[in-house]
């Protein structure tokens with residue numbers, strides 16, 4: 001199908017990531033991980049507020065009590081959006097200088113899940129963590145390589161998760177009361193030549209929208225049978241990293257991208273690398289959960 005996909009913030013973010021829509025304020029939060037910056041995009045004014053944090057910030061989730069929670073270089077932090085003051089809360093990988101944090105999301109109970117990654121993508125060097133409402137953190141999965149893409153089903157029975165180096169979207173049984181996960185199985189697997197599956201969102205039909213890094217695409221799969229249902233082609237940027245449904249009706253898909261590491265020639269071929277894009281969709285998304293701690 002044809003659809004409008006346009007750049008709405010044109011810039012060469014080194015590693016644009018972490019898009020998440022905040023319905024109460026009608027803003028899109030996103031980050032430039034290597035640029036150490038949190039962005040707050042207001043579609044009404046077209047203003048893209050930029051907050052430099054001085055640490056590799058990899059994901060952002062809204063906090064019900066105010067401000068946002070962040071995953072930063074060594075762990076979990078909070079940010080006051082008025083004073084822009086950052087407070088480290090649980091630096092669970094401060095002893096791992098070769099790692100940083102990566103993608104994360106809140107679960108239906110308001111826990112904050114985020115995983116890590118090694119700067120050199122070392123296999124198995126990363127983990128997936130979960131912060132409870134009381135701010136305690138437990139390690140949920142070890143032996144992870146590139147932690148990405150967390151969403152939960154509407155019935156709260158399943159969590160989908162991506163370790164990009166597996167080239168797979170995995171499903172787990174999920175217990176909303178305890179946050180426990182079990183019974184990993186593979187839902188989707190892509191050829192390595194296609195790129196890395198990266199950030200993920202879920203729509204009202206339970207289908208998964210997954211950014212494919214290096215493909216310049218967001219692909220939609222039916223997790224029930226692995227069928228590829230749709231592809232959103234992003235113009236002028238191949239390193240597509242995350243996506244989030246947003247807008248007043250949750251029928252727009254915001255897509256982040258990266259420019260870091262591209263040569264001058266590659267940047268000529270990808271003039272919009274690092275930009276934030278928006279696609280008009282014919283399906284609506286599910287609002288992301290807030291942190292309740």
Ligand code: CA
Nearest residue numbers: 103148198199
């Ligand atoms: Ca990612």
